[in-house]
Amino acid sequence: xTGVTQSPTHLIKTRGQQVTLRCSxxxxxxxxxxxxxxxxxxxxxxxxxxxxEENGRxxxxxxxxxxxxxxxxxxxxxxxxxxxxxxxxxxxxxxxxSGANVLTFGAGSRLTVL
Amino acid sequence: xxxxxxxxxxxxxSEGASLELRCNYSYGATPYLFWYVQSPGQGLQxxxxxxxxxxxxxxxxxxxxEFKRSQSSFNLRKPSVHWSDAAEYFCAVGARGGGGNxxxxxxxxxxxxxx
Numbered sequence: 013x014t015g016v017t018q019s020p021t022h023l024i025k026t027r028g029q030q031v032t033l034r035c036s037x038x039x040x041x042x043x044x045x046x047x048x049x050x051x052x053x054x055x056x057x058x059x060x061x062x063x064x065e066e067n068g069r070x071x072x073x074x075x076x077x078x079x080x081x082x083x084x085x086x087x088x089x090x091x092x093x094x095x096x097x098x099x100x101x102x103x104x105x106x107x108x109x110s111g112a113n114v115l116t117f118g119a120g121s122r123l124t125v126l
Numbered sequence: 127x128x129x130x131x132x133x134x135x136x137x138x139x140s141e142g143a144s145l146e147l148r149c150n151y152s153y154g155a156t157p158y159l160f161w162y163v164q165s166p167g168q169g170l171q172x173x174x175x176x177x178x179x180x181x182x183x184x185x186x187x188x189x190x191x192e193f194k195r196s197q198s199s200f201n202l203r204k205p206s207v208h209w210s211d212a213a214e215y216f217c218a219v220g221a222r223g224g225g226g227n228x229x230x231x232x233x234x235x236x237x238x239x240x241x
Contacts, residue, residue, distance in 0.1 A: 054218075054233050054234050055231050056231070060228065068228055114172070115170075115172070115229065116172075117147075117170040119169040
């Protein structure tokens with residue numbers, strides 16, 4: 013079975029720009045969640061998608077948005093980038109009902125905002 | 127609101143020595159508890175989890191953790207550390223019943239292994 017894959021692995025943007033990060037779920041998983049990991053910190057929950065709808069959100073502003081597609085892949089979009097958005101963005105997939113919270117993480121997309 | 131405290135930011139141990147990484151959580155009921163490991167440039171790998179039952183749980187790579195309700199702790203242990211265990215370790219708590227996949231992580235403990 014394939015794991016969780018994320019793209020791109022690294023990217024650099026400037027303040028005010030917009031970014032889209034992509035995630036392919038592990039085979040057989042139907043739920044995707046996104047986490048932000050700032051340097052020296054633990055990951056923080058951004059939101060979760062199930063059946064193509066957001067069904068849980070952390071303390072992040074609306075300029076963080078996402079999508080889940082019929083094949084369970086997902087996108088994270090961040091508008092009006094700020095310097096503090098520089099972080100590692102982790103995607104995690106799971107199978108709803110199989111044992112909540114057992115997440116498989118991807119290697120992440122490292123975003124640098126200049 | 128749930129929270130996790132990992133009081134040790136850095137720990138250095140000699141190869142072959144025993145290891146204990148501390149984790150304290152705050153949650154109103156019995157939570158789901160996890161330990162993840164992150165190597166440089168990598169995502170998070172699940173070491174072990176506690177959902178219910180036996181309070182001593184075994185994980186991969188020879189790690190184990192013990193859930194102590196009275197101390198709100200879930201410390202990670204390994205009897206003999208290998209140089210390849212050098213990495214960052216995160217303890218996480220998940221909510222039961224509708225909490226979905228929201229995990230709350232601690233700030234991590236960086237483990238250095240001296241040869």
